[in-house]
Amino acid sequence: MKVSRREFLKYCTASAAALGLGLGDLQRLEAALASSGAPTLIWLHGSGCQGDSVSFLNLFSDDFALPGSVLTLADVLITHVNLAYHTVVMASAAQTAVTMANQAKRKGGYVLVLEGGVPTAFGGRACIIATDGGRELTYQQAIMNLAGGAAAVVCVGTCASFGGIPMSGPTPAEANPTQVVSCKDAVLSIDPAKLVINIPGCPTHPEWVAWVVVQLILGNVPALDAFNRPQTLFGNKTVDPHMGNIHENCPRNPNYGGNPELATTFGQDNRCLQNLGCRGPTTFSNCPIRKWHAGENGPINWCVDGNAPCIGCVEPDFPGGDFYNP
Ligand code: SF4
Numbered sequence: 001m002k003v004s005r006r007e008f009l010k011y012c013t014a015s016a017a018a019l020g021l022g023l024g025d026l027q028r029l030e031a032a033l034a035s036s037g038a039p040t041l042i043w044l045h046g047s048g049c050q051g052d053s054v055s056f057l058n059l060f061s062d063d064f065a066l067p068g069s070v071l072t073l074a075d076v077l078i079t080h081v082n083l084a085y086h087t088v089v090m091a092s093a094a095q096t097a098v099t100m101a102n103q104a105k106r107k108g109g110y111v112l113v114l115e116g117g118v119p120t121a122f123g124g125r126a127c128i129i130a131t132d133g134g135r136e137l138t139y140q141q142a143i144m145n146l147a148g149g150a151a152a153v154v155c156v157g158t159c160a161s162f163g164g165i166p167m168s169g170p171t172p173a174e175a176n177p178t179q180v181v182s183c184k185d186a187v188l189s190i191d192p193a194k195l196v197i198n199i200p201g202c203p204t205h206p207e208w209v210a211w212v213v214v215q216l217i218l219g220n221v222p223a224l225d226a227f228n229r230p231q232t233l234f235g236n237k238t239v240d241p242h243m244g245n246i247h248e249n250c251p252r253n254p255n256y257g258g259n260p261e262l263a264t265t266f267g268q269d270n271r272c273l274q275n276l277g278c279r280g281p282t283t284f285s286n287c288p289i290r291k292w293h294a295g296e297n298g299p300i301n302w303c304v305d306g307n308a309p310c311i312g313c314v315e316p317d318f319p320g321g322d323f324y325n326p
């Protein structure tokens with residue numbers, strides 16, 4: 001299925017407020033999409049569940065399509081972003097797909113998107129992602145091969161950004177049997193100056209990824225916080241310890257007009273969930289404002305609105321022990 005660049009631009013225009021795009025940005029985006037300079041993406045999957053790809057796919061699901069549009073993620077990536085490699089949506093397979101990634105590498109200037117942590121035990125062989133010329137290629141080797149020539153490395157999801165669930169375990173003694181490291185650590189160990197943008201979340205929010213892709217198309221380098229997350233999406237604790245804090249922006253916060261009665265058990269609507277283990281006070285993202293779950297008019301809900309405590313899925317220490325324990 002093919003769609004025009006106009007449809008991607010149409011999505012960005014319709015979502016301009018959510019994506020933080022002004023008129024000038026949209027004009028520059030239109031010019032960039034009209035040129036042949038749209039970035040090439042090489043998107044690799046390591047230790048993770050591929051939920052971030054699924055989340056991104058949902059951004060362009062039928063439910064969210066603009067009237068008359070048949071826009072899908074594959075359309076966007078293939079038609080507008082020159083997707084050279086993506087395990088889930090690429091049309092080619094096996095050596096043909098790897099050859100396309102190698103060709104993109106030779107051209108240089110691509111964006112390397114990484115989803116999933118990097119197992120380093122057993123010579124990285126806990127995660128073999130392809131064969132190239134008959135030789136098995138580990139995720140770790142692929143990152144070593146491709147990071148150096150990338151214009152930027154974008155880590156989608158908490159597993160890629162910080163190690164996440166593959167790095168964790170039920171007890172410290174049983175933790176991380178494949179010695180997973182974050183993609184940021186893997187990349188910076190070979191190129192300390194490389195631009196690495198973390199977009200955590202379990203899964204990540206599709207509009208966070210769209211926002212970063214648009215910024216890169218525009219040639220912008222987003223300001224990052226101490227954990228390499230875009231400050232626009234995750235706040236900047238150095239400048240303002242409250243910026244982007246979920247608790248500070250939560251409509252259930254009793255200090256800001258929320259119900260003074262706190263929830264004592266699950267299922268009590270419109271009550272603060274702090275006593276049920278909500279991690280909103282130590283979590284930074286724009287979930288209460290941007291929200292999730294695409295409806296006819298955009299995102300409509302988020303964890304706390306659904307009576308589920310925030311589990312801090314965008315933070316470096318996620319999952320960090322039991323959920324729902326104060
Ligand atoms: S529900 Fe969570 S984020 Fe909202 S006010 Fe209570 S503790 Fe804070």
Ligand code: SF4
Pocket residue numbers: 201202246283285287302303304309310311312313314
């Ligand atoms: S509210 Fe918390 S747990 Fe839910 S998506 Fe946002 S950061 Fe993750």
